[in-house]
Each structure stands twice: as C-alpha cells, then as structure tokens.
Amino acid sequence: MxxxxxxxxxxxxxxxxxxxxxxxxxxxxxxxxxxxxxxxxxxxxxxxxxxxxxxxxxxxxxxxxxxxxxxxxxxxxxxxxxxxxxxxxxxxxxxxxxxxxxxxxxxxxxxxxxxxxxxxxxxxxxxxxxxxxxxxxxxxxxxxxxxxxxxxxxxNGWFRGERVGSGTALWQMSEDIKAGKMSRADFLEAEQSMSRSxxxxxxxxxxxxxxxxxxxxxxxxxxxxxxxxxxxxxxxxxxxxxxxxxxxxxxxxxxxxxxxxxxxxxxxxxxxxxxxxxxxxxxxxxxxxxxxxxxxxxxxxxxxxxxxxxxxxxxxxxxxxxxxxxxxxxxxxxxxxxxxxxxxxxxxxxxxxxxxxxxxxxxxxxxxxxxxxxxALTPQGGIAVLRGNLAPNGAVIKPSAASPHLMKHRGRAVVFEDIDHYKARIEDENLDIDENCVMVLKNCGPRGYPGMAEVGNMGLPPKVLRKGITDMVRISDARMSGTAYGTVILHTAPEAAIGGPLAIVQDGDMIEVDVEARRLHLDVPQETITARLAAWTPPVAEPGSGYARLFHLHVGGADTGADFDFLIGQRGHAVPRESH
The missing domain is CATH 3.40.50.2300 (Response regulator)
Structure with missing residues (x-):
C-alpha cells in the first residue's frame, strides 16, 4: 500500500x-x-x-x-x-x-x-x-x-574495437605491461579512451x-x-x-x-x-x-x-x-x-x-x-563473509570477480608490512614467491593507511605474470576498487594497525582459505599467535592535530562501517537555539 x-x-x-x-x-x-x-x-x-x-x-x-x-x-x-x-x-x-x-x-x-x-x-x-x-x-x-x-x-570506452571499462581496463592493462604483453605506447594511447564523457x-x-x-x-x-x-x-x-x-x-x-x-x-x-x-x-x-x-x-x-x-x-x-x-x-x-x-x-x-x-x-x-x-554469471553471487583466527570480526570476498580454482586454497604467506613495503618488494626478481603463495598486505585499514585505501587488489609479481598467471589469493585489511577483480580477501577485521591477528602474520606462515565454508585460517599454533600478539607494537604514531587526529581517534572498524563512534545513531533536525 x-x-x-x-x-x-x-x-x-x-x-x-x-x-x-x-x-x-x-x-x-x-x-x-x-x-x-x-x-x-x-x-x-x-x-x-x-x-x-x-x-x-x-x-x-x-x-x-x-x-x-x-x-x-x-x-x-x-x-x-x-x-x-x-x-x-x-x-x-x-x-x-x-x-x-x-x-x-x-x-x-x-x-x-x-x-x-x-x-x-x-x-x-x-x-x-x-x-x-x-x-x-x-x-x-x-x-x-x-x-x-x-x-x-x-x-562506454572503446579501444581498438574492444570495450574499455573505466578502472577495470586500467588494472588489466597495467598487469599486461608487467607481463610484457602490452607496450607502454599502447597503454598511453588507450588512456584517451578510458573516460570519454x-x-x-x-x-x-x-x-x-x-x-x-x-x-x-x-x-x-x-x-x-x-x-x-x-x-x-x-x-x-x-x-x-x-x-x-x-x-x-x-x-x-x-x-x-x-x-x-x-x-x-x-x-x-x-x-x-x-x-x-x-x-x-x-x-x-x-x-x-x-x-x-x-x-x-x-x-x-x-x-x-x-x-x-x-x-x-x-x-x-x-x-x-x-x-x-x-x-x-x-x-x-x-x-x-x-x-x-x-x-x-x-x-x-x-x-x-x-x-x-x-x-x-x-x-x-x-x-x-x-x-x-x-x-546466471555466478550461481551464488553476493559478498561472502569469511571468519577464522585470521579474521575474528570478519573479512569479505566478491565471488563473482574471483577465480573458481582459488576459492579453496592453502598457501605460503608472502607478507608486505604496508603499501610502501609492497611497492619496494613486488618487482624484485629475487622475491621468494610463486602463484601458489598467498599475498598478505598489512596496515591498510581505517587507521592503518589512514582511511582504508583501495590497495587490496595488489598487482601480481612480474615473474608470476610472465608465466601466464593472472590471479593469486590476496589478503589485506584494505579495500578494493569496485572496478577491480580477482581472488581478493578484504576488510580483514580487526585491522593490523590496532593489533588484529593480521598484524602478526610472517613470511612462510601457511594460510587456508575456504570460501564455501566461510573460513580464513592462519595455520600457526595458538601459543605462537598469542606470543606474537603479546610482542606486537603499534606501527603508526597518533596524528598530531586536525581532521587526521579526529579520524584516528574515532573511526570504527570496517566490520561496522568505518563510521565515527560519535556519529552512529539518528540525531534529528532540531537546532539547539535560534540565532538571534
């Protein structure tokens, strides 16, 4: 009615x-x-x-x-x-x-x-x-x-007869550059077709x-x-x-x-x-x-x-x-x-x-x-919420954008302490990583970045891309652009910057992912996890002033919407008093 x-x-x-x-x-x-x-x-x-x-x-x-x-x-x-x-x-x-x-x-x-x-x-x-x-x-x-x-x-964007999706094409082409499948000149030419209205x-x-x-x-x-x-x-x-x-x-x-x-x-x-x-x-x-x-x-x-x-x-x-x-x-x-x-x-x-x-x-x-x-494109779409000792408060994955063969996976962690560490390591030919590994990015959540940037869809290492591999399991407390794709587990909560379990993952740890079972597990003895958490120290100093300080002190976790604690709830339209 x-x-x-x-x-x-x-x-x-x-x-x-x-x-x-x-x-x-x-x-x-x-x-x-x-x-x-x-x-x-x-x-x-x-x-x-x-x-x-x-x-x-x-x-x-x-x-x-x-x-x-x-x-x-x-x-x-x-x-x-x-x-x-x-x-x-x-x-x-x-x-x-x-x-x-x-x-x-x-x-x-x-x-x-x-x-x-x-x-x-x-x-x-x-x-x-x-x-x-x-x-x-x-x-x-x-x-x-x-x-x-x-x-x-x-x-729509168009480049050489193909649809160009804003953002999506950018991620694809940047990976093709690293894999040697696309020239930089073509990449720059394609730029003109990405945003045409x-x-x-x-x-x-x-x-x-x-x-x-x-x-x-x-x-x-x-x-x-x-x-x-x-x-x-x-x-x-x-x-x-x-x-x-x-x-x-x-x-x-x-x-x-x-x-x-x-x-x-x-x-x-x-x-x-x-x-x-x-x-x-x-x-x-x-x-x-x-x-x-x-x-x-x-x-x-x-x-x-x-x-x-x-x-x-x-x-x-x-x-x-x-x-x-x-x-x-x-x-x-x-x-x-x-x-x-x-x-x-x-x-x-x-x-x-x-x-x-x-x-x-x-x-x-x-x-x-x-x-x-x-x-249907995917029989079960939506957002899958994973939990386990690596994400007690939850993490999310978009199954429709992920690779089916990676939806159940066990792999060795390759850890990046923050986005700068990732950028410094990812193109190193000596990095000990292959397509079976699980890429882990820390300190990119609401407090850690700060602001929770869209860096969760980490680009793959060039040496893996050159093998024709286009997807790997990636885990972070960051977000991913809505235009991105891949087997990317995001919003891991609690985030690393406040001492969530993600903070203590180390290179070589084994991680198990089972999307159907909604499970995200760090395969490390509980006593080891407890000891690592006890020795953990916050990586980021509290901001000094301004909006950054307000954000740091009051932002909630991704699992609750990353809103400020003092803004939750309805306050209505009444004003405290007239202006005169």
Missing amino acids: SFRKAEWPRTLRSQAWYGGDGRDAIYHRSWMKNQGLPADLFDGRPVIGICNTWSELTPCNAHLRDLAERVKHGVYEAGGLPVEFPVFSPGEPSLRPTAMMFRNLCAMDVEEALRGNPLDGVVLLAGCDKTTPALLMGAASVDIPAILVSGGPML PGSCNTMGTASTMASMAEALGMALSGNAAIPAVDSRRRVMAHLTGRRIVDMVKDDLKPSDILTRSAFENAIRTNGAIGGSTNAVIHLLAIAHRIGVDLSLDDWDRFGRDVPTIVDLMPSGRFLMEEFFYAGGLPVVMKMLLDGGKLNGDALTVSGRPVAEEIAEVRNWNEEVIRPVAR
Whole structure:
C-alpha cells in the first residue's frame, strides 16, 4: 500500500525562520531577498535544499551544476523554493591519502547543513564513490524528507574495437605491461579512451553500485541508477526528482520511513544480483547504523549468499553501464528478484509507493546483459563473509570477480608490512614467491593507511605474470576498487594497525582459505599467535592535530562501517537555539 500522507497544509520547519512579521523573520527573509527572490516565495511553501557535491576536483561530479538547475525547475513547478548549497566533495581519482578518509567528513558537512538551515526537504546530488553514501548518511542522521539523484555513468570506452571499462581496463592493462604483453605506447594511447564523457565509472564499480544501492533502498526514483550522465533522460530524472521532493515534504515522507530493515535486505540481495562492489558492505553498514537499523556483516552473508549474479557487467562480466541501461537497468533486476521470491515488494520508496508497484511493468530488453537466472554469471553471487583466527570480526570476498580454482586454497604467506613495503618488494626478481603463495598486505585499514585505501587488489609479481598467471589469493585489511577483480580477501577485521591477528602474520606462515565454508585460517599454533600478539607494537604514531587526529581517534572498524563512534545513531533536525 502507498504511504499515508500527512495533513496539508501544515506548518513547515522553514517557517521557524521565515514565518511571521517579527524582527528575526524579517532578518532571515530580507537577506534571502538580495538574490532577487519575490516575497511570496516565503509564504509557507516548502523550502527545498539541493545538496550539491559538484567540484572540478571530483571529475565524476563535475556536471552536477546542470542537474541542479533541472532539479530547480521541478521544485518551482511543484510549488517549492529551491536553494542550492555545496558540501565537501571527496573525489575518488585525486584525493589523498584516500577519498574514504573523508566520507565521514562529507557526511558531517551534510548533516550540519541540513540541521542548521531553514530546509523542509533536500535533493541529494551525488555521483563519485563516496559522495553517495556520505549524503545518505548525513540525511539519515537528520531525517527530513530526502531523495537522491545520481550524476550517472560515463559512456562506454572503446579501444581498438574492444570495450574499455573505466578502472577495470586500467588494472588489466597495467598487469599486461608487467607481463610484457602490452607496450607502454599502447597503454598511453588507450588512456584517451578510458573516460570519454562526463559521469562516473562505466563499470559496476563503487559509483554505479552505490547508485544502485540508493535505488534498491528506495531513496531514489525507479530507474535512476543506470541512465548515462550525458543522456537527456538523466536531466529528466533530475527534473522529476525536483517535483517529487515537494510532494514528499507535503506528505512528510522521511528517510526513516524508507530505510527500514526490509530495504537493507533488498539492497544486499540486489548487490549480489548486479555483482556490486565490496565497498557497498562498508557503506550500507554505516547508513544503517545512522538510521538505527541493526545491520551486520552476517546479514550480508545471510541475505546475499544464495543470490545469483545475473548482470553481465565488468569487472565480473563483459558489458558496461550503457548496455545495462538499454537493457532496462536496475528495475529489471529487482523485478527478477521479486519474481524469484528474493525481494520484499512491500518496502516503501521515495515515490510513496511500494517497490513492487514501481517495478511491476518493466521488461528485460537484452538477456545477454541481464541474464535469466538459468544462465546466471555466478550461481551464488553476493559478498561472502569469511571468519577464522585470521579474521575474528570478519573479512569479505566478491565471488563473482574471483577465480573458481582459488576459492579453496592453502598457501605460503608472502607478507608486505604496508603499501610502501609492497611497492619496494613486488618487482624484485629475487622475491621468494610463486602463484601458489598467498599475498598478505598489512596496515591498510581505517587507521592503518589512514582511511582504508583501495590497495587490496595488489598487482601480481612480474615473474608470476610472465608465466601466464593472472590471479593469486590476496589478503589485506584494505579495500578494493569496485572496478577491480580477482581472488581478493578484504576488510580483514580487526585491522593490523590496532593489533588484529593480521598484524602478526610472517613470511612462510601457511594460510587456508575456504570460501564455501566461510573460513580464513592462519595455520600457526595458538601459543605462537598469542606470543606474537603479546610482542606486537603499534606501527603508526597518533596524528598530531586536525581532521587526521579526529579520524584516528574515532573511526570504527570496517566490520561496522568505518563510521565515527560519535556519529552512529539518528540525531534529528532540531537546532539547539535560534540565532538571534
């Protein structure tokens, strides 16, 4: 059934600023009017924030100014007053040490901007990997009506007749360089085809995954996730979103009405079906804990384990986001899950209708891109959560991007103490390593890097690549780019930098991996592990000041979403006092 609408008209939150003829109301209105706004725009109509992560330092989001204008058209048409404002934009390609370190900063920016300003609802404009979860986290904490519209993926890349997936092709070609299969001149020529239009990654990387998660959670209009950035229908989506947020304010439809336990279960299953990024694990945990839903790593394994991966997109498959959109996009995937009994059709969406009604009439226009279950890319997709004495709090692997023959493996550890140690050793021809070894990278978790960089998909040693080997088991407390692939075990918790068992792994230790059994085991006597942990000392000194210190002192583990401990939970939209 549809959402029960609130009585209208009613007194809006913004009227605490703009309503009446007192001194403070005149103060607030008069300053806004210096932008040329007519007096009747403050007569009690909804004031809609447009939270924009536009930045020329965030290439994925550099076209969002145009989308903001389209949102404004829709807001005005529906009888609202749109006001655009910027927030911190963590750009994945350039921001150091890693954009993930600043996801929480962006979420704080969003939360306080929404709480402290005269807004009745907000349209969230996102695109790049961390902007989508950050905006959803901030909006969840404040809980005023909110809806997200994505910037959309870039167009397909093409190089010499072959599809070029942003990120995925980069990892493949860089390995080919080390293996001697590709010249550096060809590599540089291919660069020109990797990013040929505005938008985010054209693979099912983290940006497209999180756009899909926003839609699967019900926080974006149906069909939002896959429309290419340069397609005119992306502008239409922004326009319609502007209209819809005004009605959401009138209905008082808030994130807490949408982001329910059922919504997160739907998102987990959808992530498995699309072959989504492992980064979604961390981000959905963080969003859930902001809104007050008890979500855990075990839920990821429980609800995603038996979901087949049916979307044949890089890095797991062949195609790119452009083909996914033409095939019907995420609504088709969700309809197939619903028909297979793997989706809760009663979950509410920002449309005010349950998801089952939203997707009832969709069709699959390309069964090569969105495969029937009988021809699934992987019978059991999703994210597998491994545990054992090497990862007491869990670690994750993406089976659809891994090599089947390595899903059960025992090998000798080759250890890299941090990313600099890895870079110093990996091309050394004297490094004692072969394809049967297990590569172990430490001190790259939330505190260790700091920020938990996407370095978990370590490139293989050149001498192994020259043998024609393209995959090895790799284990770390780091993350992996959503565009990457391989038998890569990530997010090992507790992380090495705080004394997790990963910290005491040594060269030559034997490690056992059994994905089917969900097991990750360091085959070393327990007394040896205990003695090593007792002798362990932290590798990283506490940062002196600034945001880095705040991050170090308050960031949680990957297994709980890597959010700040003081930001977990919903705080609402009340402000402590008036400004005058």
